[in-house]
Amino acid sequence: MIESLLLRARAWAGFLLLIVGAGLRPETAQASHIRAGFIQAKPDTTPARNPRRIFFKMILYTTTLPTGTTPPVDEKDVTIFFGDNTSSCYQGIPRVGGRQPIPLVPDTGVNVYTFEHTYGTTGSFLVSYTGENRIASVRNMDNSSAQSFYISTTVYIFPELLGNRSPVITAPSVDKGAVGQPFTYNPGAYDADGDSLVYSLRPSQKVSLLAQDIVGPPCSGATGNNTPQPVNVPNFRFPNDPAVTPGTPPVQVAYGGVPPGVPGAPAIFVQNPNDGQITWNAPVEAGIYNFAFSITEIRRTPLGWRKIGEVVSDVQVIIVPTNNLRPILTIPTDICVVAGATVTGVVTAVDGVAAGSAAQTPVSLFAYSGIKPPATFVQTAQGPPQARGVFTWQTQCSNVARLPYLVVFKAQDTPPGSGSTSTPPSSQPLVDEQVWRITVVGSPPQNLQATTATSPSGLNRTVLNWSTYNCTNASTIHIYRKVGPGPGPGACETGIPPSTGYVRIGSVNANVTTFTDDNLDANGAPRGLARGLTYCYRIYAEFPLPGLGASLASAEACATFAGRTAQLKNVDVEATSATAGQIAVRWTTPRTTTGVAFDGTPGYVLSRGEGLAPTTFTTVRTFTSLTDTSFVDTGLNTLDRQYTYRLDFVRTFPGGQPSITETSLPASSVRTTVVANNPPTAFTVRWTYNVPWDNTARPVTIYRRADTPGSVFVPIATAPTGAGGGTYLDNSATLVPRQSYCYYVRTEGRYAPTGYLSALLNKSQEQCRQLIAPPCTPVLALQAVNCDSLAALPQSSGTTQTYTNRLSWTLSSAPTGCDANVAGYRVYYREGTAGAFTLLTTTAQTSFVHANLPTSGGCYAVQAVGSGGAASDTSNVACQANCLFFSLPNIFTPNGDAQNAVFRPRNSSPVRSVHFQAFNRWGRKVFENTTTASDPVLINWDGGGPVGGDSSGSRGNKVSDGIYFYFAEVEFADPASTKRTYKGWVEIVR
Numbered sequence: 001m002i003e004s005l006l007l008r009a010r011a012w013a014g015f016l017l018l019i020v021g022a023g024l025r026p027e028t029a030q031a032s033h034i035r036a037g038f039i040q041a042k043p044d045t046t047p048a049r050n051p052r053r054i055f056f057k058m059i060l061y062t063t064t065l066p067t068g069t070t071p072p073v074d075e076k077d078v079t080i081f082f083g084d085n086t087s088s089c090y091q092g093i094p095r096v097g098g099r100q101p102i103p104l105v106p107d108t109g110v111n112v113y114t115f116e117h118t119y120g121t122t123g124s125f126l127v128s129y130t131g132e133n134r135i136a137s138v139r140n141m142d143n144s145s146a147q148s149f150y151i152s153t154t155v156y157i158f159p160e161l162l163g164n165r166s167p168v169i170t171a172p173s174v175d176k177g178a179v180g181q182p183f184t185y186n187p188g189a190y191d192a193d194g195d196s197l198v199y200s201l202r203p204s205q206k207v208s209l210l211a212q213d214i215v216g217p218p219c220s221g222a223t224g225n226n227t228p229q230p231v232n233v234p235n236f237r238f239p240n241d242p243a244v245t246p247g248t249p250p251v252q253v254a255y256g257g258v259p260p261g262v263p264g265a266p267a268i269f270v271q272n273p274n275d276g277q278i279t280w281n282a283p284v285e286a287g288i289y290n291f292a293f294s295i296t297e298i299r300r301t302p303l304g305w306r307k308i309g310e311v312v313s314d315v316q317v318i319i320v321p322t323n324n325l326r327p328i329l330t331i332p333t334d335i336c337v338v339a340g341a342t343v344t345g346v347v348t349a350v351d352g353v354a355a356g357s358a359a360q361t362p363v364s365l366f367a368y369s370g371i372k373p374p375a376t377f378v379q380t381a382q383g384p385p386q387a388r389g390v391f392t393w394q395t396q397c398s399n400v401a402r403l404p405y406l407v408v409f410k411a412q413d414t415p416p417g418s419g420s421t422s423t424p425p426s427s428q429p430l431v432d433e434q435v436w437r438i439t440v441v442g443s444p445p446q447n448l449q450a451t452t453a454t455s456p457s458g459l460n461r462t463v464l465n466w467s468t469y470n471c472t473n474a475s476t477i478h479i480y481r482k483v484g485p486g487p488g489p490g491a492c493e494t495g496i497p498p499s500t501g502y503v504r505i506g507s508v509n510a511n512v513t514t515f516t517d518d519n520l521d522a523n524g525a526p527r528g529l530a531r532g533l534t535y536c537y538r539i540y541a542e543f544p545l546p547g548l549g550a551s552l553a554s555a556e557a558c559a560t561f562a563g564r565t566a567q568l569k570n571v572d573v574e575a576t577s578a579t580a581g582q583i584a585v586r587w588t589t590p591r592t593t594t595g596v597a598f599d600g601t602p603g604y605v606l607s608r609g610e611g612l613a614p615t616t617f618t619t620v621r622t623f624t625s626l627t628d629t630s631f632v633d634t635g636l637n638t639l640d641r642q643y644t645y646r647l648d649f650v651r652t653f654p655g656g657q658p659s660i661t662e663t664s665l666p667a668s669s670v671r672t673t674v675v676a677n678n679p680p681t682a683f684t685v686r687w688t689y690n691v692p693w694d695n696t697a698r699p700v701t702i703y704r705r706a707d708t709p710g711s712v713f714v715p716i717a718t719a720p721t722g723a724g725g726g727t728y729l730d731n732s733a734t735l736v737p738r739q740s741y742c743y744y745v746r747t748e749g750r751y752a753p754t755g756y757l758s759a760l761l762n763k764s765q766e767q768c769r770q771l772i773a774p775p776c777t778p779v780l781a782l783q784a785v786n787c788d789s790l791a792a793l794p795q796s797s798g799t800t801q802t803y804t805n806r807l808s809w810t811l812s813s814a815p816t817g818c819d820a821n822v823a824g825y826r827v828y829y830r831e832g833t834a835g836a837f838t839l840l841t842t843t844a845q846t847s848f849v850h851a852n853l854p855t856s857g858g859c860y861a862v863q864a865v866g867s868g869g870a871a872s873d874t875s876n877v878a879c880q881a882n883c884l885f886f887s888l889p890n891i892f893t894p895n896g897d898a899q900n901a902v903f904r905p906r907n908s909s910p911v912r913s914v915h916f917q918a919f920n921r922w923g924r925k926v927f928e929n930t931t932t933a934s935d936p937v938l939i940n941w942d943g944g945g946p947v948g949g950d951s952s953g954s955r956g957n958k959v960s961d962g963i964y965f966y967f968a969e970v971e972f973a974d975p976a977s978t979k980r981t982y983k984g985w986v987e988i989v990r
Contacts, residue, residue: 033073034131035108036061036173036290038313039153041127042192043163044116051163052119052890054155056080056127060111061174061316062099063135074099075111075131079211082117083125083155087226089219090212108174119157121890128152130207130214130228135316139287140244141204142234150205150230151292154310159984165192166309167295170368171408176318176428181326182255183280184433187313188408189295190370194401194547195308196298199276201269203236204290204314239280239289239317240269250284257434275406275435283319290316299546318428325352326430327363327387327411334437336492338552339400339471343375343438345391349411351384352430360384361414367391369407371399371438387411395440397471400549404437441494442471442541442551450537450559455518457658458651459528462517462535462559474510474551475544481505481517483665485536485558494550495540502538510541519663522615527648527663531563531590566590566604566649567751568667568692569760570630573638573744576766581638583669585645586630588757590662600651600660602626607646608633612668612690617646638765642671644690665692670764674743678773678817682731687745688724693760695721698748702728707740707768721747735771742768775864775872776818778809778825782878785856787885803856805880808847811864815873822864826871830859832975833879837861855910855974857882882974883909886982888966894943894958895990903941903986910973914938917967918986926959939968943988961988 037060044053062075076095080088099109119125131149138144153166170188177183191197207214207228216224237244244250252268255261259270261281269280271293278293297309332345347367351360365387367377375393391407399405412431447467455461464479478495480502487500496502508515517535518526529535536558541551570586585606592598603624607617621631636643647664668690675684685702689695699718705711719728728745735741744766750758783806807827811820824844828837837859841848850860859879864872886908893900916939918927926945931938945959968982 033062033075034060034134034149035063035316036314037129037149037151038169038173038311039127039129039151040168040311041153041155041166041309043165045163049163050118051159052122052157053116054119054157055116056114056153058093058113058115058129058151059169059173060113060129060131061102061108061172062111063107064099064101064109065107078113078129078131079215080113080115081128081130081214081226081228082119083127084119085216085226086117087215087219088115089222090215102172102174108172110172122157122159122887124154124156126152126154128228128230130211130230132210134206134233134290135288137288138290138316139285140237140239140241140289140291144233144288144290147233148206148208148210149314150207150228151314152230152312156308161299161308164195164297164299164308167191167197167297167311168370169295169311169313170370170372171410171433173313173315174318175315175431176320177280177283178324178326178428178430179283179286179319179321180253181430182253182257182261182282183317183319184257184431185278185280185315185317186368186408186433186435187276187293187295187315188368188406189276189311190406191297192370193299194403196300196305196403197276198296198298199271199273200294200296201238201271201278202292202294202312203232203238204292205230206233207231238269238291239283240267242266244289245285248284250282253282255279255281275437277433277435280317286319286321288316288318290314300548320428322415322428322430324413324415324428324430327351327413327432329409329411329432329434331409331434331436334404334439336439336441337395338443339395339397339440340443341395343391343393343395345407345436347377347389347391347409349383349387349432351387351413361416363387364412364414365389366410366412367407368410369405371405371407375407391436393438397442397473399440400442400471400473400543400551401440401547402549404439407436407438409434409436439492440549441492442474442543442549444552445469445477445539445541445554448537448539448554448557450535450557452559452561453516455526455528457526458660459518459526460531460561460662461519461526462529462537464515464517464537464539464557466513466539466554468513469510469541469551471510471541471543471551473543474541476542477508477510477512477515477539478504478542479506479508479515479517480538480540480553482536483533485534485556488538488556489553492552494552495542496538496553500538521663527661529561530565530662530664531561531592532565534558534560564588564591565662565664566647567664567757568645568647569751569757570762571643571645571667571669571691572762573669573765574632574763576638576744578637578639579635581634581636581765583633583636583638583643583645584630585633587647587664589626589629590649598626598651600653602649602651604628605648605650606631607648609644609646609666610641612642612644612688614644614666617644620645638669642669642688644668667691667693670745670747670762672743672745672764672767674741674767674769675815676769676771676773676817677729678819680737680771680773682729682735683741683743683769683771684815684817685728685730685743685745687721687726687747687764689747689762690724691749691762693749693751693757695747695749696723697750700726700728700748701746702730702743703746704730704741704743707742713742713744737771740768740770742766770870772870773817773819774815774870775822775866776811776820777814777873778862778864778875779812780807780809780860780862780875780878782807782860782880785880785883787856787883802851803853803883805850805853805856805858805860806847807850807860807862807878809862809875810846818872819866821867822872823867824865826863826865828861828863828874831855831857833859855882856880857974882972882976882978884972884974884978884980885909886911886914886968886970886972886980888968888982888984888986890985891987891989892941892943893989901942902939903943904939908938908970911938912971912973912977914971915969916941918964919966920959920964921962926964943990959988961990963987 039058096112134144136145167189214224215222216226250267292314295311327349362382365379379389381388480496482502538553540553543549572584575582609617646666649662651660670689673686700721703713705713749760827840829840862875887906913932915930972978
């Protein structure tokens with residue numbers, strides 16, 4: 001074998017000298033023959049699974065037509081580059097079997113190559129193929145017969161991915177279309193792991209050197225570096241580019257598909273990023289065209305969405321001049337089915353007939369999909385007049401997924417004279433392709449029942465029960481609750497959307513069939529459910545990664561508690577001030593069902609939080625008498641802040657018995673915002689609130705006064721209001737530009753539906769504004785930190801990493817009529833996702849670079865400042881998550897050469913401490929230590945083992961070569977002191 005490789009290399013070198021001496025390019029050494037292709041990958045699934053062993057399959061499409069008098073080139077073996085500076089050594093990968101024909105496309109053959117590679121470490125690797133040469137006469141590039149052919153697949157090998165299969169393309173990568181007719185193509189790709197796929201067009205590429213020149217050591221006689229450097233082919237243009245057909249401007253024709261055709265508009269060549277469907281509307285000149293597209297794999301991980309692979313396919317389209325019209329497919333409408341149902345879809349097609357042409361011809365139907373098999377597609381009639389096929393799929397619980405399954409249907413006609421390699425252009429078969437989407441959801445949990453009960457401490461609780469969920473692969477049951485009956489989700493809408501008013505209160509494993517609702521507080525302590533209210537529940541099942549599907553929601557189950565708890569009825573702003581604001585809070589007394597006095601010692605605890613929906617509350621006052629039903633809260637900043645109150649009805653008992661607490665629904669103050677319009681002739685008055693009573697039955701009253709001494713508030717209008725607030729435009733002719741005016745609003749509410757508490761009047765704070773247009777509100781964007789790239793940097797771990805966040809913003813058009821002529825901006829920052837912002841800087845620019853940060857996490861906001869000093873509303877808050885990575889190798893070599901001698905992280909984000917343990921294959925601990933950020937390399941295991949049975953971390957003896965399993969508990973140096981556990985294996989080689 002080695003001798004044959006040497007002879008081949010010498011012969012090739014001599015041939016290169018010959019053609020270079022003749023003034024020829026090396027790329028023309030072989031006849032042109034390659035049309036299209038792609039590479040796919042999957043992990044090792046053998047019993048002795050090696051996570052770094054990857055199996056590959058490459059599909060290559062080549063012409064079966066002779067080049068002049070030369071027989072067609074046959075690509076019997078190929079060279080592959082594995083992305084880790086190694087290759088298969090010259091033509092080291094043989095083809096599996098011979099070149100196979102494509103049905104009804106006799107001028108193109110399919111070549112299949114299978115191979116494998118074991119990587120020495122984890123990481124991402126660009127696996128590629130470059131072949132000589134492309135087929136001649138490709139129109140949208142220069143001199144295609146002299147251009148090499150390049151395709152690639154990026155594989156990611158990381159323990160947390162648990163093995164990953166690349167997208168699989170099921171449809172042929174060579175297709176044909178007609179001049180003047182829309183052309184459609186779909187790769188029919190699917191991902192066996194259920195990952196999301198994103199499609200994107202890209203130019204065809206080449207590699208300037210021959211594959212033999214790139215091959216490097218340890219291949220015999222090789223001098224390259226095993227790393228192809230792809231570039232775009234010369235003068236690549238997408239097929240709809242007018243430069244490709246300068247004599248005939250390309251335009252669209254009528255088309256009823258997606259996107260619909262706009263006759264006479266510039267031609268389009270687009271790819272749907274979600275399903276891969278390519279639409280070319282419309283070719284204007286016959287010829288061969290090539291293009292490439294990428295399929296990017298995206299997976300949702302506990303750390304968020306992450307790119308985990310990419311396949312780049314190069315495709316060829318052959319456009320022919322013909323009066324034959326393509327067939328027209330009719331496919332089923334997109335559907336949603338419950339797992340377990342049988343999907344049946346009827347597909348039909350009618351051959352197009354042009355004026356003066358022959359009659360309709362038979363049409364062949366094809367279906368491409370990752371679910372076929374087990375799904376089947378059987379053509380039952382070819383026509384004419386109509387071709388017909390039936391698609392059948394018996395769904396299962398394992399098919400539940402967030403994304404729909406795609407089935408690509410293809411119809412191909414058979415004009416007279418087609419079916420041979422000498423078919424004239426007028427007899428070339430044409431196609432139509434369309435995509436059917438099938439979404440599989442879980443069935444709703446059954447027999448949900450809600451029963452009232454009392455806890456041992458006397459709190460009201462609801463006990464929920466339901467039947468065992470029928471899909472055993474579901475991971476979680478989520479429980480939702482709301483006060484009073486509510487609407488259910490829409491048909492085929494999984495989960496329970498916020499629009500229904502339900503709030504999630506808990507989750508259990510999918511095999512659990514009961515849940516007790518004690519109305520837990522933020523600390524997990526039971527608060528009990530309020531008397532006098534009806535609580536309604538729904539549940540649904542969630543499915544695990546990577547599919548992330550969900551079930552339909554269950555039917556609603558409700559439970560009512562007799563009596564009535566204490567309820568807030570007023571949060572009334574009585575004084576507006578930055579330091580001396582006042583809010584009057586009032587509530588009702590609780591009632592028992594029998595009228596008997598409450599047991600224990602009753603009282604109230606009134607608490608306050610900031611904002612419309614605070615997550616934390618501070619106790620304001622404790623009351624020991626049930627007759628105390630009002631309180632005026634003073635010393636508040638009602639000028640700038642909105643407050644929300646919560647009332648707890650508490651009963652305490654002697655002898656250390658636990659108290660009973662019933663918590664009312666929180667209620668906020670009403671907050672008014674006043675903005676001058678542009679031009680400044682009117683004010684827009686807005687108000688917001690979050691209250692348990694209904695304010696919508698009665699209109700809001702708007703009050704106004706001039707901001708001058710002696711003026712008083714007068715009602716100027718009423719306006720309807722919604723569940724959370726409303727808006728009123730004050731465009732009174734009496735308003736004077738540049739004059740200041742003050743406003744407040746008063747709501748009138750009631751408890752629905754009984755209305756037993758009505759006329760609940762609550763005023764907002766006062767807000768004064770000058771009748772000039774405010775600055776427009778900025779819209780902030782924060783450039784995402786590529787944590788994967790940081791994790792892949794070849795630096796050692798340590799504590800010296802710093803991060804840079806890059807901000808940019810634009811001015812929005814909000815609020816309506818705002819002034820876009822601003823003098824500058826204020827940039828605010830906070831380290832975490834909660835807490836107060838601090839002013840970071842002021843600038844006249846629309847961007848800012850925040851450098852030298854110890855961690856990447858943090859949140860930002862921006863305000864625009866007008867020329868008169870007026871500040872805009874604060875922009876959206878943009879937050880950067882902390883990059884948390886801790887990358888450990890799978891091998892180290894403590895053999896005394898000082899190279900890779902200790903086990904330590906290849907790279908990590910800032911770390912406070914690491915508790916590391918290593919175990920041999922029998923589970924015995926062989927090493928343990930705890931290191932901190934003061935250790936610049938962390939862990940630092942040199943292969944030492946226990947001494948005298950001690951496993952405390954002594955490095956006296958050396959453990960034997962082999963595989964060891966580790967357990968690393970890492971505390972990161974981010975503001976949240978995040979803790980994560982890393983499990984894996986490492987090999988010691990000496």
